[in-house]
Amino acid sequence: MSDFILEMKNITKTFPGVRALDNVNFSVKRGEIHCLVGENGAGKSTLMKVLSGVYGYGTYEGDIVYNGEVQHFKGIADSEAKGIGIIYQELALIPELSVYENIFFGHEIVKGKVIDWNETIKRASEVLKKVRLDVDPSTKVKNFGVGTQQLIEIAKALSKDVKLLILDEPTASLNEDDSENLLKLIKELKNQGVTCIMISHKLREVIEIADTLTVLRDGATICSLDATKDKITEAEIIKHMVGREINNIYPVRQEKKIGDVVFEVKDWTVEDPKKGREILHHVDLKVRKGEIVGLQGLMGAGRTEFALSVFGNTPGYKITSGEVFMDGKQVRPKSPRQAINEGIAYVSEDRKGNGLILIQDIKYNNTIANLDALIDKVVINENEEINVGNYYKDSINIKAPSIEQKVGNLSGGNQQKVQLAKWMFVHPKVLILDEPTRGIDVGAKYEIYTLMNRLVEEGMSIIMISSELPEVLGMSDRLYVMSEGTITGELTREEATEEKVMALAIKGTKER
């Protein structure tokens, strides 16, 4: 018997018009942490769906050999029965149910015909201990942040006695602390004999954790690297991923012309009536013309809440004090429309949830926030709309067959570009970008950074909210660090280091 727990041999999977996987070979050793990297569209998720039986036996060519036997999985239930567990990027927990109900959802512990709740709670506590989660199992899941929910998902997988755990971008929506925690846990699971396959875009994590690393590109295996022997660098992985070398992850701006203060917020204090407490305390922030200002902080520090409360306050917070100035003139936008009219634009962190209208096409999404620019009396000038769509498609390189393509069919990077196109067409003075590169691949990230530089060179100002420290440090002219709703520090590009920023980001947490 080989020491491979899994060997996927010559897997080919085609969809109408596209070959998603082309003779992919993928072998995972028993008890290792195997990272799978590649750009979006490289075929990682498709490969995992073949493995877990989402694309069942017969819909692909090639063999899946698991524990030395060729497997014919017809669905997830089959692969689960053999001890393969998969955790998707989008969490699949039910918010209104308790932790223990969630953990045993779908494979309830029964005594006779009824659920044995006592045993359920006992077993739930046991698996929670395994993932080092010290919570009351009867708490509803909705009360926890994404980090904890991620751990609950893993606990759920462990409760099914999983031997091979697949994690699809587990840290994509986690802050640095939670990510760290999760990676530590994956290492512990390895020591307990669980094999892990992790898909990730965060190369630093990959290097930190991987025993073996497989790179996919355009549906084919490019290489498998043994990380236990050689030291692998980020540059090396990127080279394999994109097929060319990217020397600068962060493009350099040609000329910096930073002008006067365009946008200023003073003493911004906000209360969330749903939580019944203050979520932002006396925030002061200013942005100059042609400047990229980073807004860094841990998940839950209040950065998105800050942006939304300024951008017309859609969540319905109570703004207890504070003033907003545009070009020195005080404004008080009460709706996104008013904020847009004042020259503020907000690009959402959640492009699928509240950024884009996925069932509509590119040109629709491109123009929706500024239809006034296309109106002849009352009628929308559709020719002009097409011109606008095509202009932005070419200008920022949106990859799609035409502007009549539905946005839901685009890759993450291209969706993000459509979001940017939409707000560029509004011609704002201040563009707030909330996690602009979340979940998109290296190549597309570079394009987004380049675009950001172009926009500020043209005189726009950008506030960049991001949880990725290197990105904030690499792109910002100046940055603010936020913790628990308070600005804990302001650093220039020259002053900022990872250590300083992290210290400020956790400052509030320690003092209180």
Place this chain on the structure above:
Amino acid sequence: MAEINETAVEEKVGLGKELLTLAKKNLRDYMMYIVLIVIIAFFTSRTDGKFITALNISNLFNQAAYVAVLAIGMTLILILRQIDLSVGYVAGFSGAIAAILLEKVGLPVGLVIPLVLIVGLLIGLYQGVLVTRVGVPAFVATLAGMFIFRGLLGVTTSKLGGTIVIKDEIFIALNNGFIPDFGGAHNVHIVTMIIGIIGACMVVYSQIKARRNKEKYNFKVVSLPIFITMLILISAVIMIIVTVLARWKGIPWSAVIVGVILLAYNFMLNKTKLGRYIYGIGGNDQAAELSGVNVKNVILFAFCSMGTLAALAGMLYSSRLSSATPSAGAAFEMDAIASSYIGGVAVSGGVGKVTNTIIGTLVIVSLTNGMNLMGVDTFMQYVVKGIIFILAVAFDVRTRRNG
């Protein structure tokens, strides 16, 4: 995953293959036309041709009018992922108010119609405010409305002895009369023919214009032979219906009223900001809101429009019966909702066209009309309509998932 390669379908491929691809891609859009044709063919053969006589087609239009008006309003509501269950009794109640104002108060018809439309608008406003400002889910707000207006209909009519007979000729002509012709009697209704020809020309012209536009921007268009065949087919259908009508009494007023409303709503949905916003909110209301759309006001508008159209539908119905009765409006909402869904409004919202909703209405009303001609029991008719409805939605859900 890479995008499905659409350019694979190039113009180079044969005509037959293109037809096949077209059929596959647009099966959802064509399906209801096919269903309608099958239904018409079925009833025609089962009633020895009675179904497609001029008398019956006029009759069918008159029967369809109130459902069509409701269904157009309902389409907006459903695209927005809302629902309005109260429309039936709002219609019934409005019809009763019209009858009372005409016959008991003695107001002229020219005043009664706008007054009743305003009553409908206010009812819509009330329900819209409940939904958008108070935050009551539409299902609950309009279910309550169903109780209230059913009750009000009963209260008003029963005080006046149940059925209120309407004698006003203009009002009755709304849903029983035909458009006038040039003086004297002809074998053929000339105005009808002229309208038919103009209508067909306009359809052809707009199609050619749309095609030109698409070509200008290098978008894919169907090949010329197929395009011409489609144009001929469409104009042929229009001309056949018009000719049949013209050889009898001409176009009924009800068809004119529905036609005007249809054009207005179609224009609004496709060409104006408001229309864009309606689709946007239906697709993703949060994204629409963050794009600067006043989501609440758009939904409020849709309820106001629904209320007004329900009032119009109520007047058409009472015109048709020449009376207002305590039972008017029962189950109208069912036909309106079914019409919209059969016409392709997505169950998940954000998708739908009023022009297709009209086809859905014709499907529903043809079923009623044809089964009446065949003498099918009324309750059995509900069963049949229910089955067609669920088949249509099931088909829609499946094809959307695959597409």
